Amino acid sequence: MNHFHLLADKAEMIHVVASSVAELIRAAEGPFTLALSGGSTPEPIYARLAELDLPWERVTVIQVDERWVPETDPASNAAMIRRSLVVATGVKFLAFPVHGPTSQVQEYGEWVAALPSFDLALLGMGADGHTASLFPGDAALQADGWATTGTAPVQPQTRGTLTLGALQRFERAMVLIDGADKTETLQKIAADKGFPIRRVTDGIAQVDWFITQAAAGKTIQLF
Numbered sequence: 001m002n003h004f005h006l007l008a009d010k011a012e013m014i015h016v017v018a019s020s021v022a023e024l025i026r027a028a029e030g031p032f033t034l035a036l037s038g039g040s041t042p043e044p045i046y047a048r049l050a051e052l053d054l055p056w057e058r059v060t061v062i063q064v065d066e067r068w069v070p071e072t073d074p075a076s077n078a079a080m081i082r083r084s085l086v087v088a089t090g091v092k093f094l095a096f097p098v099h100g101p102t103s104q105v106q107e108y109g110e111w112v113a114a115l116p117s118f119d120l121a122l123l124g125m126g127a128d129g130h131t132a133s134l135f136p137g138d139a140a141l142q143a144d145g146w147a148t149t150g151t152a153p154v155q156p157q158t159r160g161t162l163t164l165g166a167l168q169r170f171e172r173a174m175v176l177i178d179g180a181d182k183t184e185t186l187q188k189i190a191a192d193k194g195f196p197i198r199r200v201t202d203g204i205a206q207v208d209w210f211i212t213q214a215a216a217g218k219t220i221q222l223f
């Protein structure tokens, strides 16, 4: 089931998404697995979450995907998640093992598979309709198991990513979409279920789409 939330601007998105995530963490009685994306949209949302009073000891944060670069590289998703959320909260964080060869993504998949629950994945959407590091036409979309390597059409090209099947194990997803470069893509994905973002979300029971007015544009047809 898809729910669409239209937000006036990025400030409203930060407030609404952080509150929604917090509500789910508070409502959960046991362990809570939170999968976080990289990219530029979510960092202030993670920083806002870190300011809230939440039972972080029950939460495990994992990565939806990673660019295969060391954490000292400005492109590192893990570094962004650490500085915005992990350092301030002390939450348990499983990062992709980028210090080793890409074959170690299998090991990451094993760690993820062993988690007790798959509660919430925060996803983004690229202007080409990708989500996680599942890019249109890439073999990563066909991969079995929990984690795989992927190839992005932009730098850094080498990626580690949860697979389509792993992402679909999550009970819920929130998709965060901001920026005028996403308006045309939203229209395309409304009409075509083949884009990776649709393939992932169509297999998740509850999906909340948070879309700023800048991304929605004048008219969008939702699904």
Ligand code: 6PG
Pocket (backbone or CB within 6 Å): 037, 038, 039, 040, 041, 042, 064, 065, 066, 067, 077, 123, 124, 125, 126, 130, 131, 132, 133, 176
């Ligand atoms: C990454 C991602 C990726 C991201 C989208 C949207 O590492 O790049 O996790 O899937 O979520 O590219 O990124 P923006 O939110 O920055 O547009």
